[in-house]
Amino acid sequence: MNTHTLSIPQPASRKAWLGLLTVLALVLLVAMDGSVLYLAMPRVTSALLPTADQALWILDIYGFVVGSLLIAFGNLGDRYGRQKLIMAGAVIFGLGSLGVACSTTPASMIGFRALMGLGGATLLPSGLAIVSALFPDPRQRAQAIGIFAATFAAGFAIGPIIGGLLLQRYDWGAVFLINVPVVLVFLLAAPVLLREVRAARHGRIDLPSLVLSCAGILSFIYSIKSAAAAGFALQQAVAGAAGLLALAAFVRRQATIPFPLLDLSLFKDRIFSIAILTGLVSLVVWSAAGYLSGIYLQSVLGHDVFTTALLALPGAVVLTATCVGTSRIVERTGRKAALVATHLLISLGVFLLLFTTTEAGAAAFVASTLVAGVGYGLSFSLVAEVAVSAVPEARAGAAGSIAETSNEIGNALGIALLGSVAALVFRLAGPGVAGTLNETLAHPSLSNAAAQQAREAFLSGLHAAAGVGGLLMLLVGIAAWIWLPRRLPG
Known part of the structure; x- marks a missing residue:
């Protein structure tokens, strides 16, 4: 009788569902951020007058930082705890958003977008791990993860509408300022509604691999974008060659170290x-x-x-x-x-x-x-x-x-x-x-x-x-x- 009772999945508590809503608020921000930025770019370029390659960096530095750090931050979360990491990431994301909204030069906006990427690299993987841990029942866990994915997609749908309304009435910085109060609410709710998640086993983070991947990606893309905007020159060729060499060294290193960032x-x-x-x-x-x-x-x-x-x-x-x-x-x-x-x-x-x-x-x-x-x-x-x-x-x-x-x-x-x-x-x-x-x-x-x-x-x-x-x-x-x-x- 006891065995039969234990086999019945226990429904998730109200606290678990509130925890899911807390994480979804950040997921929605990240999804909206991408679609809103595309919409705001004509305003941004008119206000800050970036060069062609600066405009591209404003748009893609966030993705490069996130992509370069995602696996490494997943390892950090396994070691030190996903809740700690996502809260630290939310603080950094909020500060980066505030900095972007107040930017007066293309260089400062690129820098603060990179800071947002540093925070964003913790949000999606840590959020998904926390959501999975909130729902021990496999069926409810699948439902929660489905809601997680649908929320991310919905952010792209409502982002342009919210962004359009804000841009009609306010300066372009308003579309980034809306991130700040959401982050503050998350930081207040997370310690109460979420619980810490760690992996039973983890490996150390290989810093040379991290440096090689970041340097390789950024150098190679810089050479392509600069050449497209201003024409080929020795500087672009050297940057492109250095980037390719760094990426080749990164791939080679992944095959030789015990805990690779990328499992080839x-x-x-x-x-x-x-x-x-x-x-x-x-x-x-x-x-x-x-x-x-x-x-x-x-x-x-x-x-x-x-x-x-x-x-x-x-x-x-x-x-x-x-x-x-x-x-x-x-x-x-x-x-x-x-x-x-x-x-x-x-x-x-x-x-x-x-x-x-x-x-x-x-x-x-x-x-x-x-x-x-x-x-x-x-x-x-x-x-x-x-x-x-x-x-x-x-x-x-x-x-x-x-x-x-x-x-x-x-x-x-x-x-x-x-x-x-x-x-x-x-x-x-x-x-x-x-x-x-x-x-x-x-x-x-x-x-x-x-x-x-x-x-x-x-x-x-x-x-x-x-x-x-x-x-x-x-x-x-x-x-x-x-x-x-x-x-x-x-």
Whole structure:
């Protein structure tokens, strides 16, 4: 009788559900931050007048810092406690948000965005571990993790609306100031509602690996972005070569140390490799399309910030709904078909941006986000699940960390790489007044002909980036169809 009683799962307490809500507040902030920044960038560039490469750094330094530190901070959380780490991260994220809101120069904004990334590197992995520990019953735990993922997707949906409302009435800094009171409420509630989580076993953090990964990523991307904005020079070539050498040394070191930051042996499994590649490339396309489309709608078509937010809403709603309904889609189609469909839908959606012109394009943009939104929703829900299911249970934590890292790096690489493609086209085809569209349009003596040339050059850059991004997704989709087995584990 006692055995039977113990086998009945105990429902989670009210405190556990309140703890979930506390963590979700931070998750919502992180998700909103990305979509709000894309929307605010035209205002930011008009106010701070960053150069072309500074504008790209403002957008992607956060993702690079998070992606570089995510696995290392996961290790720190295992050793010292997830609750301590997420609270420290929330403080840093809040201070970075306050600093960004008060920035008066591009350099200070880049620095404070990096500080936000330092805090953000603790929030998602630590939050997920804490949520999992709050719900010992597997069924309720799965439900809580589903709510966690849906909240992250919903942040992208409501971010542009909240951001649009704030930007209509206040300066661009207001979209970052809203983070501060949420962080304060979290810091008051977390000690009461959350409990500490540590791993039973952990390895030491390899500092040389951490330095090599950060230096390699930042140096390589700096060389690409600087070359696109200002042309090739010895400085860019040296930085690019140094970055590649650092990354090569990082990969080599991971194969020789007992506790690597990146478990390369996991990539021997083709299912795992395709899942990680899907997460990486889909976020590359996602971030570049969001960034360039926001500038296009406001600076080329002339829509105000709130109208731009409303145009982005249908796609964000479709994305959120797809996240919620992915399990049902997978039941009907199977995991392989759903994963391949991810690539095809994103590719098709991005290719629809090729129908935009300098006179009209809002309808093409909405159609693009609706089609691609289904693909992004599938990707956000499937990538980590497929990656974790492809490896032994004992290595599920490492697989999940790599999946999270691929998303963050992809988010930053999209703006850096595809954004650099657009910047290069603009530099070659534009009127040569300045390195960015907003800088050019703000020039006091700009003629109407030069302004039109600048808009057409930016549109050509958008089309080039969309073409490259859509082709990348299509190629990965073909590889997934060929290499993946008919039935995926899970």
